[in-house]
Amino acid sequence: MTTTNFGMIGLGRMGANIVRRLARHEITSAVFDVSPDAVKVLAAEGAVGSVDMADFASKLATPRTVWVMVPAAVTDSTIAELAKHLQPGDTVIDGGNSYYKNDLKNAELLKAQGINFVDVGTSGGVYGLERGYSLMIGGDDSVVASLDPIFKALCPGIESAPRTPGRTGEPEQAEYGYLHCGPVGSGHFVKMIHNGIEYGMMAAFAEGLAIFEAADEMNPAYELDIPAITEVWRRGSVVASWLLDLTAQALVESAELTEYSTQVSDSGEGRWTVQAAIEAGIPAHVLSASLYARFASRNNDEFANRVLSAMRYKFGGHNEKPQSGNKA
Amino acid sequence: MTTTNFGMIGLGRMGANIVRRLARHEITSAVFDVSPDAVKVLAAEGAVGSVDMADFASKLATPRTVWVMVPAAVTDSTIAELAKHLQPGDTVIDGGNSYYKNDLKNAELLKAQGINFVDVGTSGGVYGLERGYSLMIGGDDSVVASLDPIFKALCPGIESAPRTPGRTGEPEQAEYGYLHCGPVGSGHFVKMIHNGIEYGMMAAFAEGLAIFEAADEMNPAYELDIPAITEVWRRGSVVASWLLDLTAQALVESAELTEYSTQVSDSGEGRWTVQAAIEAGIPAHVLSASLYARFASRNNDEFANRVLSAMRYKFGGHNEKPQSGNKA
Amino acid sequence: MTTTNFGMIGLGRMGANIVRRLARHEITSAVFDVSPDAVKVLAAEGAVGSVDMADFASKLATPRTVWVMVPAAVTDSTIAELAKHLQPGDTVIDGGNSYYKNDLKNAELLKAQGINFVDVGTSGGVYGLERGYSLMIGGDDSVVASLDPIFKALCPGIESAPRTPGRTGEPEQAEYGYLHCGPVGSGHFVKMIHNGIEYGMMAAFAEGLAIFEAADEMNPAYELDIPAITEVWRRGSVVASWLLDLTAQALVESAELTEYSTQVSDSGEGRWTVQAAIEAGIPAHVLSASLYARFASRNNDEFANRVLSAMRYKFGGHNEKPQSGNKA
């Protein structure tokens, strides 16, 4: 049987693909998931399967490194359960989208057992398997350094982008696509802001393209080809970006995007980013607005709108019954 | 037959009540409206009815003063038609919600005929008949001065608010509730900003009350009595205001406001205010956001939201199908 | 010596005036403050002075009611110190601007000693002595009920505003200007949102008036009299409000407001309101924007602006050195 000291708990899209990318770099993983089927799939690809956490831990050589990649809601309980099966010198990596303040608590609990904690903000989504993952890492220097082979296998690598003008000599860690950001929590902190920025960029595109979509109301001669516009911007324009690439791709497949929802979810990072901005006293108009637009997309603005209609009725006698087709 | 040189064109809620308030101050109006029924109602109350514009003009002693109170969309055509029946020395008042830049054009056209133009921004809504109207007036000094009896009859009057500390001696015009703001257009300009501020204040209340409405999701023990809260704020709090009075009134009648629309209209002033802010280079985050929230209330954010969902699907594989009941 | 079971700790502007207003309603207070001079002033007006907390507690008949009105930063330590001198059945009121989540902790600590806790959000500012205070109260039913004489003495009273149409019969508590909002914390929660709304309303006025101030750049003929405009709106307009009254008053004294700072502080409530909105998933564009504008007023936007200038230089070669007098 293969011997490894690296394990993955949580075999969703992200966790499974991280295992696969590591395998391509000849790092074998022990794996566990609450779904036995998910374990089977990975085991069939060469990973070391397990039936429960005790089994999982027993299949890892020490000192163990366990990457936990589960939904934020069960991260704490998963880590607590896992800790029962670990021993001093082992390391737990929280690679999920956890709140950075929570990392401090988990690190404290594990430290009492002599277990190390490292937080890794992981960006890359469904493309990570092929493109590699952008990794933002928080933890003690020596612990993070010991995990370098893992991070190097997962990161996109230096050749994935042209070198930044002004950088010379031996490449720094960041140029490979992973970064030890600072002490525990700082990896998730940096990832949190990353996602906050992502919300803002997404909203900028969404608002701009929506003006195009409505442009024929302003000037009937403007029947703009939005798929072609996003395509032309991919080359030589200031807004060229991976998000634009993906948008152009979605629009080629579906010019009206009618199969996509008008309700947009938000995860914790967008909310935490705004809270961090407020704690720091930094104006964050754009990051907040992009979050609120998602709230409104899910109709969380209904009571507020009723208040407005009630006021309008009271002072102006405006008839505020729902109007169908009222667009502009 | 009563002789008068004051006429009103447009007998909607505002126009009709202005005629009535003037009548209480013994100023008789000649009246015209495209609806003969509207004319009949006012004629039955003592106004001088008319069947068309020529008839209307003929019933006015010269120099005539004609207050035009029609929807913005037909203001220009109404004034153009009216002008055919007027003569040099007459005065046209545009009392509607017209764009201040448009006033300059109408004033120019009328001036070529020797006819004066005055723009009056009129606030007060359905309460104006009893409370009086706040009047913001633009036009030449002598023309505006000659209309003082009209404005004095319509305004709320000095006793309608306690005197501002620091003001002494003979009250100024503004303390009566009307103000000659400056040259043609300035009345509508001031009214436009008034409405922009109104949008912002309304949105502040709406957002705050909406947090109350959702508070039980944060803390189930918080079953807040929103009607009582708005009532308590009416006395001694910093947010005491007429809008709060009206909100408290609406909530007493309907604690959930369920009979009011979740779609909120916007008129020109909110839009023009933002455009003026941009022309002047003044940050107007609040005024703009309150306008956009109304756009979103009418689902004008749908395409933008589809763009967001498409991006999320592309980079994260997020399933962005409509979720029912997704509230927070 | 006067016997009383009501005491006030913290004799700043608010605390001192609450003592004075109670005295007008024949409720004597024992008083304490870290400043002996502050104690002396109130003692000279008839309050029962004290030299330390033990002395303060000893001068109160039991069961004691102690209103704590100290800066948020020292509220917890003051309550903890005070509790050492209290006994079961006593009640502590936190009347300051505390975070509602903090109330739950203090209530818990006091409850362990059999001491009651009530939180009171207090609005009214420097005008409260004369106008009365708007009181938003959280706590157990029986405890809050027992304090009714205090609240009734402090509140503005039913006659301070015309009755809301639709309200009939025996007036409810809220119509006097005080309200038992719910369990512990709910008083500060309601006050928090009140202040959030206040921020939004203030910003709406500030943005609108700033457009007036810049209007002469758009149209040199518009030399608008901003003091007169705010005065005219006080009567009959939709934006009539106490904040407008105060603004009109400030502008009468100083049309350019040049003696006021361009840096605007913010206290906890504005920040907590936004955080509550985010927790509840409610769009709060206006409340957030008004908070961020204050951050920016204190130049907390400087690094962000340097980032923008750096980008502009890099892609466009724009010379982004400080420009003097660059207004629009």
Added chain:
Amino acid sequence: MTTTNFGMIGLGRMGANIVRRLARHEITSAVFDVSPDAVKVLAAEGAVGSVDMADFASKLATPRTVWVMVPAAVTDSTIAELAKHLQPGDTVIDGGNSYYKNDLKNAELLKAQGINFVDVGTSGGVYGLERGYSLMIGGDDSVVASLDPIFKALCPGIESAPRTPGRTGEPEQAEYGYLHCGPVGSGHFVKMIHNGIEYGMMAAFAEGLAIFEAADEMNPAYELDIPAITEVWRRGSVVASWLLDLTAQALVESAELTEYSTQVSDSGEGRWTVQAAIEAGIPAHVLSASLYARFASRNNDEFANRVLSAMRYKFGGHNEKPQSGNKA
């Protein structure tokens, strides 16, 4: 002497580099600029210099194509002057940052003389010479088609980005980096929205990085290396973009960005984008906020802030004198 029918008026950074890029594709330009020195530089590189517009026109073979690349403020007068020297069948290209509504006027004027008009929104900045320019083109089909060799020489080319998945067969025009968007004005319309989106994306990065810069106030252990963070995001992250590349580059040179201005200019496009959004009734929170942040960076928020301070003083007695060092 070289014969050419292509001329460039306006030899600033953009105009000169367009001439140079065309020269690399063996298209010679006649050139004119109000600065004789600017003409000399290009003439030395092989362009056909001229001393005034008449001379310029005389050096062009007919039918002439003249690209006008001058500041927006002088575009109209330049085109009007140029038109005097042109003849039916010639074509004028406005390649500057003009307002799309203005294009319609210029097209009308030129059409009366039988001269064609084409508007080209040109993105690419200082990098355009090497990377090529993203071109957004408005005009009549046949006229635009006849200019294809020009656009093909200027555009980045198909190889400048990987093909969008889902696109197959013969590449469309947009895949080369230029696009005929629609009738006159539509090129500048699309470029306008491009720049609006650019503002929003820039602000998203600026706000996020500013939180990093202030993070040590929240957690002293967070001494984040912002240059390294922007570098790590360049590979595999969702926010990867050209703007990020440039930001990473600026930060490598200057981690604090201290040599860049805290005052950020804005050009017409950002303003026009918001106005277009309002005309179309589309919520544009992010695009507007990014514009207003630039206004505030130039202290255009000063009067608004004084209004806030005045209110705070009036209701709360808050001492609102400038505070130095007030950061959070």
